[in-house]
Amino acid sequence: MNCKNCNNEIEYNFCPNCGQPSKLKRIDAHYITHEIEHVLHFDRGILFTIRELFVNPGQNIRDYISENRSRLVKPVIFIILASLIYTLISHTFHIEDEYIKHDGMENSAVVKILGWFQAHYGYMNIFTGMFIAVWLKVFFKKYGYNFFELLIMLCFVLGISMLIFAFFALAEGIFHIKLLHIAGVIGMIYLTWATGSFFEKKNIGNYFKALTCYLLGMMTFFILTFAIGITIDIITKH
Numbered sequence: 001m002n003c004k005n006c007n008n009e010i011e012y013n014f015c016p017n018c019g020q021p022s023k024l025k026r027i028d029a030h031y032i033t034h035e036i037e038h039v040l041h042f043d044r045g046i047l048f049t050i051r052e053l054f055v056n057p058g059q060n061i062r063d064y065i066s067e068n069r070s071r072l073v074k075p076v077i078f079i080i081l082a083s084l085i086y087t088l089i090s091h092t093f094h095i096e097d098e099y100i101k102h103d104g105m106e107n108s109a110v111v112k113i114l115g116w117f118q119a120h121y122g123y124m125n126i127f128t129g130m131f132i133a134v135w136l137k138v139f140f141k142k143y144g145y146n147f148f149e150l151l152i153m154l155c156f157v158l159g160i161s162m163l164i165f166a167f168f169a170l171a172e173g174i175f176h177i178k179l180l181h182i183a184g185v186i187g188m189i190y191l192t193w194a195t196g197s198f199f200e201k202k203n204i205g206n207y208f209k210a211l212t213c214y215l216l217g218m219m220t221f222f223i224l225t226f227a228i229g230i231t232i233d234i235i236t237k238h
Helices: 029-040 046-055 057-066 075-093 109-119 121-139 147-175 180-200 204-237
Strands: none
Touching: 046 057, 046 075, 046 147, 057 147, 057 180, 075 121, 075 147, 109 121, 109 204, 121 147, 121 204, 147 180, 180 204
């Protein structure tokens, strides 16, 4: 028989060309469980990644970029999972309803765009990360990292910041105490520390530059978002 993936001739259980099984097993409960374990990969996956990024983010991310990409969860998957965890907790307890007020601007394109990002934090973090990466490229040019390597680093650290928000959102939902402002401060401290240590742990100036890049990146993102939204409103009203 021929492989259904690459059409190479198969004599045994697996294709010698691409590794595709000659016969796929039926999807059942065991398959679903295996897929979940494969994504979360509890032995050296999501929990291991979280621990390593809390303990020594700079060294672990540098190792991922230049030496070993099997120790940590894939960065894009990590930030999407972390953002999903926060979104589920936030929506379950209606956390952000008390913080975000539209005051009659519900029909504004700006509010609709921000509302979409609010419902899709994973994409929002990646988009924001792109702007932050540009500023990091400017401020940390001497270290030689390209735009995409910086974006990978940001996926990891922004993912941890979302988990920090998720923890405080859960606590706020359970104890009914407003804690997201504290989460914002702690999250920014982590982002600054993790990014500064990624470039050079003992260089104090790197931490100030990292904070500046985050503030400039987020400002640039929101300025562009507002500009697009206002432009859409002007065009649609005419």
